Amino acid sequence: MANKKRVIALTALAASAAMLLASCTSNDTSASTSASAAPVTLTWWHNAIAGADGKNLTGDYWQKVADDYTALHPNVTFKIEQIETNDLQRTRIPAALQSGDAPDIFQAWGGGEMVQQVNAGYLMDLTDKIPAAIKELGSSAAGWSVAGKQYGMPYTFGIEGIWYHKSLFDKAGITGTPKTMDELNADVTKLKAAGVTPIAVGASDKWPAAHWWYNFALRSCSTDVIQASNTAFDFSDPCFVAAGKDLQAFIDTKPFQDQYLSSKAQQDPTSAAGLVGTGKAAMELMGHWELGQYEGFQADDAAKATLDADMGWFNFPATSSGAGDPTAVLGGGDGFACYKDAPAECADFLAYLTSVDVQKGFAAIPGNLPVNPGAADQIASPQLKQLADVRASAGYVQLWLDTYYGTNVGGAMNDGIVALFGGTGTPQGIVDGMTAAAATQ
Amino acid sequence: MTFTTASGKGNGPVVGAKASAAGPRPGSPKNKQPGNASARKWAEIGLFVGPALLVFLVFVVYPVISAVRYSFYKWNGVKQFSEAEFVGLDNYRRALFGQGIFKKAYTEPFLTALSHNFEIIALSMAIQLPLALLVALILNRQFRGRTVVRVIIFAPYVLSEVITGVMWFVILDPNGIATRIVEALGLHSPAGGWFEDVHWGFWTMFFVVSWKYLGLAIILFLAGLSGVSKELQEAAAIDGASWWQIQRRINIPLIGPTIRIWAFLSIIGSIQLFDMVWVLNRGGTQGQYSTVASYMMDKGFYRSDWGYGSAIAVIMFLISLVVAIGYMLVILRRDNSTTAKN
Structure with a gap:
């Protein structure tokens, strides 16, 4: 009984205090409510x-x-x-x-x-x-x-999208940016003919290589399949294996730098970012932060300004088949x-x-x-600014797949993709690894 | 003299037995208050051993027991362990006898990592041991700059694993000096790069590990050789033995215990090999130079598969234990018994 009384008294006290406080802070312009x-x-x-x-x-x-x-x-x-x-x-x-x-x-x-x-x-x-x-x-x-x-x-x-050197594209006689994979493949051939490494990838860190598969998966799988996949962890839709096949076909055209399996993503001049930053490679698939990385390899502000003017960016090209939204983008x-x-x-x-x-x-x-x-x-x-516009107009924005699936399935996915890059994996192997990891969590 | 002896004898066998038992410490106060002494003894033991024992229990025994416990659960390391699901021996089954997609995703990489450990042991014995022994025998003499040479040989062992890893990473970079030298000689460097090529990665790692740990073997052997008596060598030389005969008949047999201890350390080190492999690139992008420890870290910690990682840890613990005890019983036993006889 005494307890009940005390509770009522306390509640009343609290209520009046709250009212008092509310009246004190009512002139405050901030959004604070509680x-x-x-x-x-x-x-x-x-x-x-x-x-x-x-x-x-x-x-x-x-x-x-x-x-x-x-x-x-x-x-x-x-x-x-x-x-x-x-x-x-x-x-x-x-x-x-x-x-x-x-x-x-x-x-x-x-x-x-x-x-x-x-x-x-x-x-x-x-x-x-x-x-x-x-x-x-x-x-x-x-x-x-x-x-x-x-x-x-x-x-x-x-x-993310593909960063590229406008000057190297000019050198290879490429006009405009590729909209489809066929156009990208044609550009790769032109760049090779001009003696330029077409694309840099830091496969030693796994994730930069894995992002190629994520983008192929985003093009081959419908938005619904992707959206359902991080709760059901069901990767039986053939679109996931198709993504690996698309990637395999692309790797087979040898678009990447020599010894890409041993290249790091960032930091030193021989990393993927370094190769693009120093103008040795023409393209890289990477997130919005990469321009800052490229700038880090420039000697002074003048070189930085030149680089900034030379770097362009385009969204991952559309594939010839697949149920994915061609304007969908990956981000994080x-x-x-x-x-x-x-x-x-x-x-x-x-x-x-x-x-x-x-x-x-x-x-x-x-x-x-x-x-x-x-x-x-x-x-x-x-x-x-261009990235922000693309983000705003994208049909669908998907979180990085490794973040999206979590460390366990995400890690298995990245391992499977790098194995594909290294020649020991298969498109089916990527999906099997993800399915096995999902079953254990 | 005679009197004392006689009186001693005169005490007779009845007293004699007692006297001899108490003989060494007559008149000591401990004998008068045995209860007190034992309490004091235990207080001393407690005082000196207690803190170390406590640290050992908390930081070694408890984690070992915890790892065994975790290994029976499915736990992602995020939720509270009390909410983890008990799965019995599933984690062990997945590591050792996985079927279908689990075989490819878990069992095969684990067995590959385990085979790397044993390959490193075999290669250490086949390559590092003869090489280190040869260098030690050559250096085991007086010459100018001997100390400098010894310091240089031992230097890699003193370097930390991280520094060694980064150094070799720079040297063996796709555009690094090693690649350039090999290409200047008209040869090709590995297609995937030194560390990441599926065929070359393991050998590159073994080279770096050997470079790092060979110095320890050489220094140990040199220390053993300095204990071999000069007289034996001189006597053999006078008898007309060649340098090689002296090494083979005298020096090598006499540093046998040192070699066996080094082999023991090398085997245990190979089973637990982790830091070097991890610093290089976590066992390689395709596990081409993974070890059981790097595999455990990758799956348990980086994949948040704590129960499975713990099961791997327990398996590694058991392998180390069996190998260590086996080696002690079979090979080191002889050394120990020799020492006991001496």
Whole structure:
């Protein structure tokens, strides 16, 4: 009885306090609805670390965003930790989630990994907390939703396509960019005749090679088949084997550089990015970040400007057959999620982080591609602008397949594809590996 | 003298038995308070062994037991282990006796990795052992710059695996110096590159591993040789034995125990070979130089297949254990018994 009375009294007190607070904050222009004035510290783990040149533009920007948010909401302070991606994704976040003492805000890549985290009950459902902010991001936010509920907010989402040197295309007598695989094959032949390595691929890192198969799969499989495949993990549709056959036929035309199996994706001048960056190879299939990689191989700003003017970009060509949408594109991005026990301010902060103004500041950093369509006019690079347009007009945007299927099936898929590149695998082998991995998870 | 002896004898056999038992420590306070002494002894043992034992239990025994436990479950490492599904021996079956698509996806790569381990053992004995022995025998004499030569030979072993890996990566890059030298000689470098070519990858890895660990064998053999008595060699030389005969009849047999210990370390190291292989490229894009340990890391950790990875770990543990005990019993037994006799 006494307990009941106390509960009623407490509820009344809380209600009046809430009303008082509401009246105090009603003049506040921020989107905050649930933030209380009680002091809150949000721990935030992100992957923006300093690069080789010691600069950390994105990391510095996150610090500024946190400071700005604290200025708007003086009761909220941040404790930020910058952690290298691999360490963060493979070790720190899983261990923190296991221990039950996870950071409030942490990096989230969406896809299969997020499905597992949601199934284990680790993530905060943002759907009803920040509906307007979710809607603002459009289709790009889909990769961070599970079964119709939003569990994370992307702040960048890029798509991939083929980067190429306009000057090398000119040298080989190629006009325009290839729209179909037949045209691409013809261009490869012309480039070889001109003594230029047609395409660079960093197969030693597996994923750059695997992305060729993803694109063939996106062309050969219907959107419905792809969309169903990360819940049912049923790869029996012949379109998956057909993708491998298309890739095999393409590899057989020998479009890649010598010893591509031993080439890394990035970093040194002999990596795939290095070969294109130094003008030794004409094309590379890669995401939006690659222009920044190419720039890294230039000696000075003048060389950078020359390169920027010389680099073009086109969407993966259409194949002659297949049920896929020829305008569909593959992409992926980075986002953040809130831990289930995080304070309510966490969701509000994610809404703030992806709002137009904050995204404009993010887009102003060279190489960054914002998610919020309202920030698109801040993109300086013409190539990234083009990418943003293609993304906006694409019939369908698919998350990277390895992210989409999660580490287990995704890893088996990448292994199978690299085996095909290396001559020890088969189109059927890729699908069998994925099916076997799916059966074990 | 005589008196003492006589009186000793005079005490008779009845007292004598007691006296001899207590003889070595007469008048010690421990004898008076045996309970106290034992408590103190255990306190001392506890104090000195306790912390190390605790660390051992927490960081070695507990993880081993956990790995055995995990190996019976299907667990993705994301959800709480309490929610993992018990699958009995499925993970072991998948590693050793997989059928259909599982055979191709799991059993074959595992057996390939395991065969690589045993190939490395065989090649170590067939190539590293004679090579290291030869170098050690040649270096086992006084000459100018001997220390410098020894330091150079031992240097690769001191380098960390990561530095070694990166160094050889640069040398053996598709556009690296090794490729250029080979092509300048009019030969072709492997089609897939040194490390990733399906036929050459394993041999490239074995070359790098040998380069790294040969120094240890040479230094161990040199240390063994320095213990061989000079008199024996001189006596043999006076009797007209050639250099080769001295090595074959005197030096090599006498450093036998050192060779057998090196072989033991080499075998166990080969079974557990991981860091070098991982740094190079996680066992290769097509597993061309994978080992059981790199396979375990790849499937367990990077594929989030923790139960299966644990099963691989347990299999590797058992193989190491059997090989180690077998080697101890069969080969090192002789050395141990010789030492005991001495």
